[in-house]
Amino acid sequence: MTTVHGARQRARTEITTAIKEEARRQLAAGGAAKLSLRSVARELGMVSSALYRYFPSRDDLLTALIIDAFDAVGAAAEAAAASDPSDPSDPAGPLREGGPRRPEPTAPHGRQVARWVAVAAAVRAWAVAHPHEYALIYGSPVPGYTAPMDTVGPAARVGMVLIGIARDAHRTEGLALPPLPEPLKGEARRIAEDIAPELPPAVAAALVAAWAQLFGLISFEVFGQFNRLVEDGEVFFRHTARRIAAEVGLRGEPAARS
Amino acid sequence: MTTVHGARQRARTEITTAIKEEARRQLAAGGAAKLSLRSVARELGMVSSALYRYFPSRDDLLTALIIDAFDAVGAAAEAAAASDPSDPSDPAGPLREGGPRRPEPTAPHGRQVARWVAVAAAVRAWAVAHPHEYALIYGSPVPGYTAPMDTVGPAARVGMVLIGIARDAHRTEGLALPPLPEPLKGEARRIAEDIAPELPPAVAAALVAAWAQLFGLISFEVFGQFNRLVEDGEVFFRHTARRIAAEVGLRGEPAARS
DNA sequence: GTCTATACCCCGATAGAC
DNA sequence: GTCTATCGGGGTATAGAC
Numbered sequence: 001m002t003t004v005h006g007a008r009q010r011a012r013t014e015i016t017t018a019i020k021e022e023a024r025r026q027l028a029a030g031g032a033a034k035l036s037l038r039s040v041a042r043e044l045g046m047v048s049s050a051l052y053r054y055f056p057s058r059d060d061l062l063t064a065l066i067i068d069a070f071d072a073v074g075a076a077a078e079a080a081a082a083s084d085p086s087d088p089s090d091p092a093g094p095l096r097e098g099g100p101r102r103p104e105p106t107a108p109h110g111r112q113v114a115r116w117v118a119v120a121a122a123v124r125a126w127a128v129a130h131p132h133e134y135a136l137i138y139g140s141p142v143p144g145y146t147a148p149m150d151t152v153g154p155a156a157r158v159g160m161v162l163i164g165i166a167r168d169a170h171r172t173e174g175l176a177l178p179p180l181p182e183p184l185k186g187e188a189r190r191i192a193e194d195i196a197p198e199l200p201p202a203v204a205a206a207l208v209a210a211w212a213q214l215f216g217l218i219s220f221e222v223f224g225q226f227n228r229l230v231e232d233g234e235v236f237f238r239h240t241a242r243r244i245a246a247e248v249g250l251r252g253e254p255a256a257r258s
Numbered sequence: 259m260t261t262v263h264g265a266r267q268r269a270r271t272e273i274t275t276a277i278k279e280e281a282r283r284q285l286a287a288g289g290a291a292k293l294s295l296r297s298v299a300r301e302l303g304m305v306s307s308a309l310y311r312y313f314p315s316r317d318d319l320l321t322a323l324i325i326d327a328f329d330a331v332g333a334a335a336e337a338a339a340a341s342d343p344s345d346p347s348d349p350a351g352p353l354r355e356g357g358p359r360r361p362e363p364t365a366p367h368g369r370q371v372a373r374w375v376a377v378a379a380a381v382r383a384w385a386v387a388h389p390h391e392y393a394l395i396y397g398s399p400v401p402g403y404t405a406p407m408d409t410v411g412p413a414a415r416v417g418m419v420l421i422g423i424a425r426d427a428h429r430t431e432g433l434a435l436p437p438l439p440e441p442l443k444g445e446a447r448r449i450a451e452d453i454a455p456e457l458p459p460a461v462a463a464a465l466v467a468a469w470a471q472l473f474g475l476i477s478f479e480v481f482g483q484f485n486r487l488v489e490d491g492e493v494f495f496r497h498t499a500r501r502i503a504a505e506v507g508l509r510g511e512p513a514a515r516s
Numbered sequence: 517g518t519c520t521a522t523a524c525c526c527c528g529a530t531a532g533a534c
Numbered sequence: 535g536t537c538t539a540t541c542g543g544g545g546t547a548t549a550g551a552c
Binding site for chain 2 (some may be wrong): 535536537538
């Protein structure tokens with residue numbers, strides 16, 4: 001009985017996976033707006049009504065895809081943060097999808113900067129490799145669709161990784177930024193309370209700005225706004241990510257800066 | 259006869275305008291993907307086939323909307339650049355769209371920084387006021403639609419304004435940035451040739467990055483990624499725009515530089 | 517859990533009368 | 535330039551047999 005149940009469960013999750021895979025294919029072909037249960041079913045050799053046993057509505061399928069995408073990019077970011085890019089023998093992390101993790105042979109000073117850049121580069125690499133899933137989660141909101149609460153956890157993962165790096169840097173080296181102008185102080189204090197009470201408010205606020213700026217670069221590349229202006233996206237991006245790291249107070253070795 | 263012709267022309271442009279207005283309304287309601295000639299016609303009390311006298315296809319209507327949007331945000335940027343935000347008596351430009359006017363402190367030195375911030379704030383204000391048109395031009399690409407060449411001119415206007423500010427600053431004060439790391443030098447040289455041969459390559463490359471970073475902030479706000487983290491978007495944005503200005507070598511008065 | 521059938525919507529685009 | 539009519543597609547979602 002549990003066997004039967006197990007087998008059924010297995011079949012169910014297999015089909016669910018197949019549906020999501022086909023849906024992702026269609027996402028790539030036509031965008032989120034014209035993802036349709038019917039054509040997914042058609043392509044899978046099913047009839048449309050059968051899909052409703054797996055996803056009660058089109059929006060639920062969309063939600064599943066969104067959560068998967070946030071989880072994928074979040075996992076890539078976490079893997080990059082866990083690997084140590086300052087170790088030349090470490091092949092993992094920034095350039096891989098989901099690299100293996102390695103021990104940490106400690107770099108002297110700019111280790112957190114290197115991790116920051118590695119995380120940013122990993123997010124970019126994922127985005128470039130999965131432009132349509134990236135568009136799904138960081139592009140224009142899908143009209144008529146409002147994300148349920150289930151998405152906020154996965155959506156926060158990349159941000160958490162960046163916050164963690166800042167936290168580590170603050171603990172080991174101390175992060176400091178020049179004082180904020182008056183009108184921003186309240187805002188920064190609130191942001192710090194929300195995301196990282198142990199960080200100085202100015203750092204927390206800079207983190208949020210840096211986060212948005214990193215994704216701005218990625219979006220411009222993925223969405224084609226650079227329009228041939230930038231040729232080697234990775235090199236350009238890594239350099240800019242390093243400069244952005246400085247904006248939150250992370251200091252690299254002076255030699256490597258800029 | 260010319261009168262008749264003139265009247266006809268007038269009627270034609272009036273109807274064309276009405277169509278675009280209704281289309282923009284629908285853009286707001288359902289996004290670019292479900293903008294349809296049929297429903298525009300319905301709402302206008304016309305029959306769908308009549309619209310084909312004005313726009314030969316749905317994509318042509320979309321192109322018109324895109325060009326209008328690029329022109330609108332470009333015009334806002336140009337107006338902000340032309341006004342002088344360091345003159346407290348100048349009511350024009352940056353803050354006009356909404357929001358309190360807080361004249362930038364007069365500064366003979368940081369004038370280009372003030373212009374930079376004013377332009378950025380004007381773009382943000384336009385985006386916040388017209389989120390759907392913003393999404394049309396800076397969000398995920400519309401699936402199945404490829405922009406014709408007619409859009410590239412209008413699309414470049416905001417960038418041109420930013421380049422112009424950097425150029426002015428370079429002419430009057432000289433812009434300099436630390437030397438670039440080797441792998442970026444070629445890229446930067448090419449970028450400079452493309453957009454502003456008279457600027458140092460490092461500045462040109464930083465300009466492109468800054469451009470993307472500004473729009474990253476705007477997109478996060480407009481697309482709701484900040485999700486209540488940032489409360490006063492304008493204050494937060496102006497401050498960050500000022501920091502980004504420093505990244506391209508624009509120097510404000512040290513006092514105001516957070 | 518899958519099937520057929522169905523209700524009830526939507527769309528872009530064109531032909532041809534007026 | 536606007537109309538009716540039409541071609542030929544598309545979609546979500548449900549009911550009910552098997």
